[in-house]
Amino acid sequence: MTETRTLAVIGGDGIGPEVTAEALKALTAVAGPDAFDFVHYDLGAERWQRTGEVLPDSVLEELKTVDAIVLGAVGAAPGSKAIPSGLLERGLLLKLRFAFDHAINLRPSKLYPGVPTPLAPRIVDGKSVDFVVVREGTEGLYCGNGGAVRVGTPHELATEVSVNTAYGVERVVRDAYRRAQSRRGQLTLLHKHNVLVNAGSLWNRIFTEVGEEFPDVERRYLHIDAAMIAMVVDPAQFDVIVTDNLFGDIVTDLAAAVTGGIGLAASANINPSGEFPSMFEPVHGSAPDIAGQGIADPTAAISSMALLLDHLGRPELAARIDEAVSADIADRGAERFRTTEIGDRIAARLA
Amino acid sequence: MTETRTLAVIGGDGIGPEVTAEALKALTAVAGPDAFDFVHYDLGAERWQRTGEVLPDSVLEELKTVDAIVLGAVGAAPGSKAIPSGLLERGLLLKLRFAFDHAINLRPSKLYPGVPTPLAPRIVDGKSVDFVVVREGTEGLYCGNGGAVRVGTPHELATEVSVNTAYGVERVVRDAYRRAQSRRGQLTLLHKHNVLVNAGSLWNRIFTEVGEEFPDVERRYLHIDAAMIAMVVDPAQFDVIVTDNLFGDIVTDLAAAVTGGIGLAASANINPSGEFPSMFEPVHGSAPDIAGQGIADPTAAISSMALLLDHLGRPELAARIDEAVSADIADRGAERFRTTEIGDRIAARLA
Ligand SMILES: CC(C)[C@H](C(=O)O)[C@@H](O)C(=O)O
Ligand SMILES: CC(C)[C@H](C(=O)O)[C@@H](O)C(=O)O
Secondary structure (H helix, E strand, C coil), X not given: CCCCEEEEEEEECCCXXXXXXXXXXHHHHHHCCCCEEEEECCCCHHHHXXXXXXXXXXXXXXXXXXXXXXXXECCCCCCCCCCCCCHHHHHHHHHHHHHCCCCEEEEEEECCCCCCCCECHHHHCCCCCEEEEEEECCCEHHHCCEEEECCCCCCCEEEEEEEEEHHHHHHHHHHHHHHHHCCXXXXXXXXXXXXXXXXXXXXXXXXXXXXXXXXXXXXXXXEHHHHHHHHHHCHHHCCEEEECHHHHHHHHHHHHHXXXXXXXCEEEXXXXXXXXXXXXXXXXXXXXXXXXXXXXXXXXXXXXXXHHHHHCCCHHHHHHHHHHHHHHHHHHCCCCCCHHHHHHHHHHHHC | CCCCEEEEEEEECCCHHHHHHHHHHHHHHHHCCCCEXXXXXXXXXXXXXXXXXXXXXXXXXXXXCCCEEEEEECCCXXXXXXXXXXXXXXXXXXXXXXXXXXXXXXXXXXXXXXXXXCECHHHHCCCCCEEEEEEXXXXXXXXXXXXXXXXXXXXXXXXXXXXXXXXXXXXXXXXXXXXXXXXXXXXXXXXXXXXXXXXXXXXXXXXXXXXXCCCCCEEEEEEHHHXXXXXXXXXXXXXXXXXXXXXXXXXXXXXXXXXXXXXXXXXXXXXXXXXXXXXXXXXXXXXXXXXXXXXXXXXXXXXXHHHHXXXXXXXXXXXXXXXXXHHHHHHHCCCCCCHHHHHHHHHHHHC
């Protein structure tokens, strides 16, 4: 690269820092030691417990100036009493997605040869399972637009509001059409417009309208519930999927599971205007149950670096990471490796 | 049975009437010709196209007086232009669920021996996949509580509101604990409380509070996205699942898929107070693509009759239907049968 880029690195909680270290190793191996400056931020559970800070405004301001953000994972274990439920997810992860207008949450799924899938051989044999979910990242039920009255009483009422705008839907749908156009030319909208009529009509309308500009892309619609079935009986049918924030959250975990597990699923949170830094992270969480043991699979974190390089205009380096990951996965077979071993193996292929 | 019960029968659209005929055949076979009076209602797409009526108030009043409702399926094909999207789903199916306060939407999933599952043998071999999803049926995002402004413009804003009350959550959670108690003593709450904090806190609180009354039931929590993974990598881990209306919709289609397909998934919409008739229906939809060909699998519709008999206080007859269905599925093997053939085979076992 001609100029050194600055990356903010937020290892986060649990296995986050472990897998992130391997991601940076791969990045340095493929791009050289001078391509990136890494600026580490100790955000996450530990900092909150020490200082009560989740994401200070000053840090948010600093983060605005970097070229991209590398995130490991944040969040306490679901049942943890030490950290209020969702505090880090909302105060840090979602805060960044919203503050930096990460409208396009990109989640590719690919079943690599040799990777064990929970699906039966008859479902996947001889087929190429290789699709991308383009998840809206700044609207829907993730806005934090809800409330509750008479909390703690038998008369409690709690609401959550899904907010959808033509602006928000249009930009993610357009992005998805573009990706479909440069892939196999098929785009599927997932929603539940037979029940969620208001949001569903908006998504349908924009999907159809924008689709007119992409006559070479075949478009189809599936209800989110029907998509659950499609994803396990014939995942090879998908090319690009576009959907809202919550449906995207749900379907991408299923997509990850059927393509070999959450340990392999990479993601990008892209700010389409380029005004703010985009953020790259594995789909998996902080997995407190296996943290500190050095056994977390860093493959997803490493693959996320391919998405980062692509975003920063280095598709040829991105392709090299993808190739190294795919070769290494094939090579690993059923053998289990430690976090650093996998990182070293992939870095060695890239060096 | 001592007295003849009146059942309202709404065959509905597509394959609905075909599978419903076989369900009634099984019911008559197991309970005898005098146990039930069937009153047929021609509600659905065809009536709407002929008369513009979806569910007239007079019919709703009549339905209030029956002992239970047998429903086939309603709804046009997703892309259909003839019928406005969701008109029948909301005007008929959801209307009945809400008007008759069907708080408990019960959806058992069981992987019968010999039934092809899309999951790999290593996931299911030697394990018993047998669980029940207790889905809330009268709240959440299904209330129709949403709106839109500036419709059709680039400034459109569309909302959908999830409404959750302590009353609504408590009754479904309590029902789920009772079922867990009479099964293997394990209950899992599915939600997304790290993002949907208001609704999530309410569900969590009630889940914990009511759980205190069931010390013999082990309770645990899973995020809905994590549940997607769990459902495909180890579905045998579940006993009873309780969740909200939309998450329940999504997870039950996945549950059906992993246990051999939507053609086998039965459901009950139960009014817990007994004030209104409960409703029994297969989970599958109207499947317009295969309607009229006599090839739809009526097994789910027939299994729903077991739930009906159980609800009407005839568990011994319900068990006989379950046994006949399970025996027939084993007997069928990989061979494909026509709708009426399957109905006849099961009825013969019951006679
Ligand atoms: C941790 C959580 C807030 C997050 C989400 O729901 O988006 C995660 O599940 C994801 O998919 O990135
Ligand atoms: C047809 C539709 C309205 C319905 C639902 O969403 O509840 C169906 O998917 C179901 O699961 O019974």
